Amino acid sequence: MKLISYIQEKREIINLYLKNNLPSEKTEPVEIHQSIRYSVLNGGKRLRPILTMMTAELLGFSHEKVLPAAAGIELIHTFSLIHDDLPCMDNDDYRRGKLTNHKVYGEALATLAGDALLIMGINFICNNSKVKGISKESVLDALQYVLSKIGTEKMLGGQVDDINLQKKQANQEKIKKIYSNKTSALICASLNTASLLLNAKKDQFNALEKYGENIGMAFQITDDLLDIQQDNREENKSTYIKLFGIQESKKEALDYCERAKDNILLFGDKSALFIELADYIINRTY
Amino acid sequence: MKLISYIQEKREIINLYLKNNLPSEKTEPVEIHQSIRYSVLNGGKRLRPILTMMTAELLGFSHEKVLPAAAGIELIHTFSLIHDDLPCMDNDDYRRGKLTNHKVYGEALATLAGDALLIMGINFICNNSKVKGISKESVLDALQYVLSKIGTEKMLGGQVDDINLQKKQANQEKIKKIYSNKTSALICASLNTASLLLNAKKDQFNALEKYGENIGMAFQITDDLLDIQQDNREENKSTYIKLFGIQESKKEALDYCERAKDNILLFGDKSALFIELADYIINRTY
Numbered sequence: 001m002k003l004i005s006y007i008q009e010k011r012e013i014i015n016l017y018l019k020n021n022l023p024s025e026k027t028e029p030v031e032i033h034q035s036i037r038y039s040v041l042n043g044g045k046r047l048r049p050i051l052t053m054m055t056a057e058l059l060g061f062s063h064e065k066v067l068p069a070a071a072g073i074e075l076i077h078t079f080s081l082i083h084d085d086l087p088c089m090d091n092d093d094y095r096r097g098k099l100t101n102h103k104v105y106g107e108a109l110a111t112l113a114g115d116a117l118l119i120m121g122i123n124f125i126c127n128n129s130k131v132k133g134i135s136k137e138s139v140l141d142a143l144q145y146v147l148s149k150i151g152t153e154k155m156l157g158g159q160v161d162d163i164n165l166q167k168k169q170a171n172q173e174k175i176k177k178i179y180s181n182k183t184s185a186l187i188c189a190s191l192n193t194a195s196l197l198l199n200a201k202k203d204q205f206n207a208l209e210k211y212g213e214n215i216g217m218a219f220q221i222t223d224d225l226l227d228i229q230q231d232n233r234e235e236n237k238s239t240y241i242k243l244f245g246i247q248e249s250k251k252e253a254l255d256y257c258e259r260a261k262d263n264i265l266l267f268g269d270k271s272a273l274f275i276e277l278a279d280y281i282i283n284r285t286y
Numbered sequence: 287m288k289l290i291s292y293i294q295e296k297r298e299i300i301n302l303y304l305k306n307n308l309p310s311e312k313t314e315p316v317e318i319h320q321s322i323r324y325s326v327l328n329g330g331k332r333l334r335p336i337l338t339m340m341t342a343e344l345l346g347f348s349h350e351k352v353l354p355a356a357a358g359i360e361l362i363h364t365f366s367l368i369h370d371d372l373p374c375m376d377n378d379d380y381r382r383g384k385l386t387n388h389k390v391y392g393e394a395l396a397t398l399a400g401d402a403l404l405i406m407g408i409n410f411i412c413n414n415s416k417v418k419g420i421s422k423e424s425v426l427d428a429l430q431y432v433l434s435k436i437g438t439e440k441m442l443g444g445q446v447d448d449i450n451l452q453k454k455q456a457n458q459e460k461i462k463k464i465y466s467n468k469t470s471a472l473i474c475a476s477l478n479t480a481s482l483l484l485n486a487k488k489d490q491f492n493a494l495e496k497y498g499e500n501i502g503m504a505f506q507i508t509d510d511l512l513d514i515q516q517d518n519r520e521e522n523k524s525t526y527i528k529l530f531g532i533q534e535s536k537k538e539a540l541d542y543c544e545r546a547k548d549n550i551l552l553f554g555d556k557s558a559l560f561i562e563l564a565d566y567i568i569n570r571t572y
Contacts, residue, residue, distance in 0.1 A: 023438065029446040032438050083401060088393035107374035108449050111397065115369060115404065116438045122408060123433045126426060137422045140412060143429075147409045152309065152318050152402045160315040163394050 003276040007050060010063065014049045015041070017071050021124070035105040035113040036120075040078050042096055047219070048190040049074045054277070055194035055208060058270055065131055066194045069142060072124030073190050076150060079117035080186075082110055084159065122146075125193070134197055142196040149189040158182030170239050176217070179240065184216025207266045211274065214260035219281050221253040226286065253282045289562040293336055296349065300335045301327070303357050307410070321391040321399040322406075326364050328384055333505070334476040335360045340563070341480035341494060344556055351417055352480045355428060358410030359476050362436060365403035366472075368396055370445065408432075411479070420483055428482040435475040444468030456525050462503070465526065470502025493552040497560065500546035505567050507539040512572065539568045 018040055023033045049070035053063035063070075085092040085100040086107060092100050102110035125146060129139040149155060158181025165178070191208040194200075200208075224238040228246065241249050260278040264271040304326055309319045335356035339349035349356075371378040371386040372393060378386050388396035411432060415425040435441060444467025451464070477494040480486075486494075510524040514532065527535050546564040550557040 027438075029438065029443050029450070031450070032443070032446045036438075079401075083397055086394075086397065088397060108372075109446065111369055111372065111374060112442055112446055112449075115365075115401070116442050118401065118404060119433055119437045119442070123430065123437070126430050126433070129426060136426045140415060140422045140426050144409065144412050147405055147412070151405045151409070152313075152315065152322075156398055156402050156405070157315050157318070160318045160395065160398055163398075164315070164317070 003273060003280055006054075006273060010050045010053050011046045013053070013063065013067070014046045014071060014074065017067055018074065021068075021071065022120070031105065031109055032113055032116060035101055035109050036117060038104060039082055039101045039113065040075065040117070042098055044074070044078075044096065046074060048077050048186060051187065051190040051212075052194045054273060055191045056198060058267060058274065059194065059198050059200050059204070061198050065134060066128065066197055068131065069125045069128040069139075069193050069197060070190075072121040072128075073146070073186070073193060075117045075121030075124060076146070077186060079114045079121060080150075080155060080159070082114040082117065086110060089159075089163070128197060138197050138199060142193045145196055146189045146193055149185040154181045154185035158185070165239055170243060172243050175240050175243055179217055179220045180213065183220040184213045187216035187219065188212035203266060207263055210263040211260045211278075214256045214263060215278055215281055218253045218256035218260065218278070221249050221256070222282050222284065225249060225253070226284075257282045289559060289566055292340075292559060296336045296339050297332045299339070299349065299353070300332045300357060300360065303353055304360065307354075307357065308406070317391065317395055318399055318402060321387055321395050322403060324390060325368055325387045325399065326361065326403070328382055330360070330364075330382070332360060334363050334472060337473065337476040337498075338480045340559060341477045342484060344553060344560065345480065345484050345486050345490070347484050351420060352414065352483050354414040354417065355411045355425075355479050355483060356476075358407040358414075359432065359472070359479060361403045361407030361410060362432070363472060365400045365407060366436075366441060366445070368400040368403065372396060375445075375449070414483060424483050424485060428479045431482055432475045432479055435471040440467045440471035444471070451525055456529060458529050461526050461529055465503055465506045466499065469506040470499045473502035473505065474498035489552060493549055496549040497546045497564075500542045500549060501564050501567055504539045504542035504546065504564065507535050507542070508568050508570065511535060511539070512570075543568045 022037055022040060025034045025037055027033045052066050052070035052073060056063050056066045081095065082101045084090050085095060086102055093103050094100060100110075101113055105113070122143065125143050126139060128134055128142070129136045151157070152160070158178050161174070161178045162182060165175075188209050191212045192200075192205055195205045195208055221240060224241050225246065228237060228241060244252060257278045261275050264274045264278075267274070308323055308326060311320045311323055313319045338352050338356035338359060342349050342352045367381065368387045370376050371381060372388055379389050380386060386396075387399055391399070408429065411429050412425060414420055414428070415422045437443070438446070444464050447460070447464045448468060451461075474495050477498045478491055481491045481494055507526060510527050511532065514523060514527060530538060543564045547561050550560045550564075553560070
């Protein structure tokens with residue numbers, strides 16, 4: 001499969017970039033930099049930065065044109081995971097089979113590591129202006145677009161609504177909105193950061209926006225379905241699966257996947273990898 | 287006194303800007319926007335945004351040229367206060383005589399409100415590019431400069447070292463470095479964000495950087511001394527006061543203030559307000 005080797009190749013590129021561009025474990029104060037590297041360099045899928053690089057290539061450019069911003073989005077993603085895992089939030093002890101940041105470094109350092117990763121992530125995006133051919137204007141546009149996807153109107157707002165779900169009655173419409181905000185928003189940002197840095201046309205931007213919305217939903221529902229396979233207890237089912245049931249959730253993921261493939265038709269033959277990716281997202285086993 | 291009325295006038299401007307430009311309490315999700323407005327609109331001194339506006343005027347421009355960035359820095363300051371107050375950090379129940387954010391809204395929402403304020407603050411700075419005569423290039427430069435002052439190399443690093451102080455032996459040199467990182471760094475950012483937005487000369491930037499470093503130290507030591515006046519218990523003395531003693535701390539604050547006044551001489555007669563401010567910082571009673 002062309003996609004799998006493509007993903008592996010790009011994952012290595014992003015992993016190397018992160019390893020080389022994060023402060024070392026010896027940089028003072030050492031504790032926070034160790035904590036940051038622990039959470040960032042822990043074998044994540046790197047879906048988001050890979051999407052940024054895929055978009056650059058879709059638009060006819062090298063992935064190198066958007067590499068700093070791609071890495072920045074992965075740092076922002078890691079910030080949201082560390083804070084999400086905190087005892088006052090989801091109170092998770094494990095992530096990707098390893099102890100969560102606060103279980104290793106304590107709550108105070110985990111809170112500050114999340115804050116630091118948000119700041120670093122934004123700084124990485126700013127640093128994309130050092131890439132030849134990328135203007136400071138387009139970097140500022142891309143950054144403001146990313147900010148609009150991660151603030152209280154989207155990603156953080158989704159997290160607030162998610163916390164409140166435990167208090168309030170959930171319904172199908174509400175849970176879809178939460179997934180759109182919590183997951184699809186940053187997926188869209190991953191794609192279209194490249195569009196803004198590389199001055200894509202408006203219809204290209206819009207097509208990618210719809211594609212990102214739909215693969216984000218498919219990705220999150222598939223995540224929930226995979227969780228059930230690993231842990232069959234009824235009480236650990238996500239709210240989404242509880243509301244829709246397993247069969248209907250699978251159908252929903254498939255529908256989102258098919259819609260995503262339609263969204264990307266605009267790019268013709270060049271979109272082959274994006275179509276393969278949409279299928280991969282719902283068929284993956286981890 | 288010219289300074290007092292100047293501060294009051296500028297404080298009203300910044301308060302109005304914040305009130306009008308933060309999401310309303312009715313914006314969904316309402317809880318987080320209520321939490322954000324609670325902490326931002328709580329009668330802060332607004333020292334940092336006032337410094338940004340003062341610098342614009344020092345350089346011969348209207349304060350309006352830097353108002354969005356000035357407000358952004360105040361939001362970033364508020365983010366750091368909310369996270370600092372959390373139970374896992376300083377565990378403070380009160381700030382400025384009112385319950386801290388997490389005491390009113392809970393830890394989860396306070397954590398997210400801090401995150402959101404950091405994002406909004408950066409977005410406010412980006413929005414300064416909409417002001418006539420301010421280029422996107424200079425906004426990106428100013429933003430990267432602010433980011434360098436609030437990350438792990440400065441502000442957040444100071445917070446990490448501050449947490450570790452409780453475990454390790456403190457000494458005079460170390461506590462000064464912590465104060466420089468925790469307080470002076472954002473004070474410098476407040477001043478020189480205006481310099482970068484308005485293309486100040488390098489020697490002007492450097493003079494303001496030194497001035498900011500020194501008034502930041504004087505400000506933080508004076509804060510500690512004021513805390514003692516309000517709460518005489520030995521165990522509530524700051525580490526700084528414990529290490530230097532009250533008399534020596536007062537002398538240190540005065541020395542920093544005098545050095546700051548020397549730093550600003552470059553600007554000649556125009557620096558009168560900055561000299562008055564340095565004196566005000568160590569003589570204030572709240």
